[in-house]
Amino acid sequence: MELYNYFRSSASYRVRIGLALKGLAYDYKPVHLPKNEQTGESYMAVSASRLVPLLKDGDTVLTQSLAILEYLDETHPEPPLLPADPVARARVRAIAMDIACEIHPLNNLRVLRYLVGPMKLSEDDKNRWYRHWVETGLEVVERQLAARPGTYCHGDTPTLADVCLVPQIFNAQRFDCRLDHVPHVMRVFEACMKLDAFEQTRPERCPDAA
Amino acid sequence: MELYNYFRSSASYRVRIGLALKGLAYDYKPVHLPKNEQTGESYMAVSASRLVPLLKDGDTVLTQSLAILEYLDETHPEPPLLPADPVARARVRAIAMDIACEIHPLNNLRVLRYLVGPMKLSEDDKNRWYRHWVETGLEVVERQLAARPGTYCHGDTPTLADVCLVPQIFNAQRFDCRLDHVPHVMRVFEACMKLDAFEQTRPERCPDAA
Structure with missing residues (x-):
């Protein structure tokens, strides 16, 4: 398999974790989003969406x-x-989508670029926007986890929900979001980071992170 | 079953279509988003996320x-x-998510309110924002459909992808988005609207549409 990926893309990180949990090997194909490689000819020949991640299986x-x-x-x-x-x-799918459909889409690189470009927001307002959706969105996840606490988001083994939660927390930390109001979320995050599948695929460990 | 729903919410419309395709009966429970009923005490007692739709099955x-x-x-x-x-x-899931994770989250009522409220965008800029994500997002769907044309998004029966596509087109039309650049999308939309499950659940036919 080949994984087209950008180290800081949290959707890419989700797939890296999933592949690692399954013990599946793959070739890492970097697509540098800040350099706009996703809209370069060589990537557009592979990808209709011009987004990462993309997985080729045969x-x-x-x-x-x-x-x-x-x-x-x-x-x-x-x-x-x-x-x-x-x-x-x-x-499990609802928790995953509370992140993947309610938080992450608002804070994509292309969205942030559109806010400071055509919408003419200041850097400060862009950062406020970012933090607002992370901090309020994680409150929803917190309520889900508090209603039925386990080692991970659901029970005692990692699921699709944890695969979405961990990359979102990496993004939250990078943008200095408040996290002290979501103790269940952070407890699950820390439990996940003790597992190799989450730790060894973290952004800084990717080949394109240098 | 009970469906908590707002007639104009496109995520609510998805679930109405799904229930209709399956031939499942339900009680319709309106939650008026512009009146903020989703953060009212009676709905918060039911919903951790304070979003619609929500389905109670027993x-x-x-x-x-x-x-x-x-x-x-x-x-x-x-x-x-x-x-x-x-x-x-x-x-099918990827097409559904090209809509549900890349277009719709950017154009939710709460997002539009945050843009014109704390972010101080003008109504004109808000509408530009709306149209930008719909028009560019549908281009991705168009390429997916053009690569493998069928009656519906995938083959000759409606799927999860069509269930997401149709409500997005209703929103696009309401905000006067350009649609002449996505002929495969519009052909599939028209095919879907010939089916009772899509037609009889459309926003204007909901009990709270009056």
């Missing part, structure tokens, strides 16, 4: 991090990223 | 539209919202 091209992770879970079921019970699966 | 509370739709597909498999093959499932 001739199959897969996009959207959560769709990629569901695919990996269906084609390499062990260890599972989702519980077996439909209600539990729905809870 | 005592089970389900949030996040795509997680709800996957749950419905797992608990009521016929007719399926996802194909059987993992590669095809990944394609």
Whole structure:
């Protein structure tokens, strides 16, 4: 497999964690977003979306991090990223989407660029925007975790929810977001970071992080 | 089942379509977002996320539209919202997420309010923002559909991708977005609107649309 990836992209980090949890090897293909390599000809030939991450599995091209992770879970079921019970699966997916659909899309590089470019926001307002969505969005996750505490987001093994939570916390820390109001979130984050699959794929350890 | 819903919320419309495709009956519980009922005490007692849609199935509370739709597909498999093959499932989910993770989160009511409130954007800039993400986001969907044309987003039966696409087009039309650059998207939209499940759940037909 080949993973097209940018070390600081949190959606990329999700897929790195998923591949590591499954013990799957891959070639790392860096796509440098600040240099706009995602809209360069060589990447556009591979990717219809011009976003990272993208996973090539043989001739199959897969996009959207959560769709990629569901695919990996269906084609390499062990260890599972989702519980077996439909209600539990729905809870895990909802926590994952509280991050992937409510927080992260608002704080993408392309979104931040549009705010300070065409929308003419100041750097200060851009940072306020960033922190607002992280801090309020994580409150939703906190309430989900507080309602049913476990070692990880759901129970005693990492799931799709943890795979989304950890990269979001890395972003939050990079932008100096407040995190003292989400103790369950931070407890789960710290539990995850004790696992090799999360630790060894962290942004600074990527080949393109230098 | 009980569906907590706002007629103009496109994530709510997704779940209405899914329930209709499955032929499942439900009580419609309106939550008026412009009046901030989602942060009122009675709704907060039900919902940790304070977002719509929310589905109650007996005592089970389900949030996040795509997680709800996957749950419905797992608990009521016929007719399926996802194909059987993992590669095809990944394609359908990726198209759904090109909408649900890349377009819609940027144009939520709460996001638009934050832009004109704390970020002090003008109404004109807010509308430019809205159209920018719809018009560029739909280009990604267009390329996906053009690469493998079918009656619907994937093949000859509606899937999770169509369930996301149709509500996004309703929003696009409401905000006068350009749509002539996405002919495959519009062809699929028109095919979907010939189906009762999409037509009879459209925003204007909801009990709270009056």
